[in-house]
Amino acid sequence: MPDSLGPRLKVGVVVPSTNTSAQPELDALRPDGVTNHTGRMVIDDDPMVDEPGFEHVMHGIRRSTRPAIRGVVGCDPDCVIIGVSPESHWEGTKAHGRVLDAMREAAGGRPVTMSPDAIDAALAAHGVRRIAVITPYLPVGDDPVRRFFGDNGYDLLRVHGLGMPSPAKIAHISETALRDAVKEVDDADVEAIVQVGTNVAMARLAAAAEFWLGKPVLSNNVVLYWHALRQNGVADRVRGFGSLLAEH
CATH class of the missing domain: 3.40.50.12500 (Rossmann fold)
Structure with a gap:
């Protein structure tokens, strides 16, 4: 039987523990019958004003992403959104396929949405x-x-x-x-x-x-959620958040 509150789609979302914007914004975008389930990558709010500092933050994200994904897949979501941008871009285009494959593996083979795609x-x-x-x-x-x-x-x-x-x-x-x-x-x-x-x-x-x-x-955040919905068969037009969700 389908989930009572999310019979159409259950979306797993992982974000850094410092992130307070993604969860409320993604919740505002939900069509009826779609639910979001958020896990957190535990990181510190460290300075990222130079390359060593930025790399330190990225290291914390890399270290904590897989545990956060494992934490959220326990509710058996249909797909997973990786809600962090720097990790998606930092290693360059050639590394993106490898990173995406690693995220899918951690998600048990479920579809994964990342910012570049x-x-x-x-x-x-x-x-x-x-x-x-x-x-x-x-x-x-x-x-x-x-x-x-x-x-x-x-x-x-x-x-x-x-x-x-x-x-x-x-x-x-x-x-x-x-x-x-x-x-x-x-x-x-x-x-x-x-x-x-x-x-x-x-x-x-x-x-x-x-x-x-x-x-x-x-x-x-709108782009990530739109892509996750469309990748997983939810074609609802959601208005109030721009033409992407309303028209595509």
């Missing part, structure tokens, strides 16, 4: 290649994001980092700061704006910005 699919759905990107990071975190988009053939016109010094501080980014960042990166030659970082609460702001700019504005 979800963002690629979202940009393909909109048919755009000329983009600007907003990150929550200092330059040391912006560099691998820039490399990821470049290696995947996107015309990356602008990158704007919001300079947060630690993982937990990312959740402190205000809608005002995000609005200003959108203004900073937008131009007539930009076909779409992409926000990376799952601890950035940008789902609603992105939808509003998209309406006023007349172009896709993709927030990381």
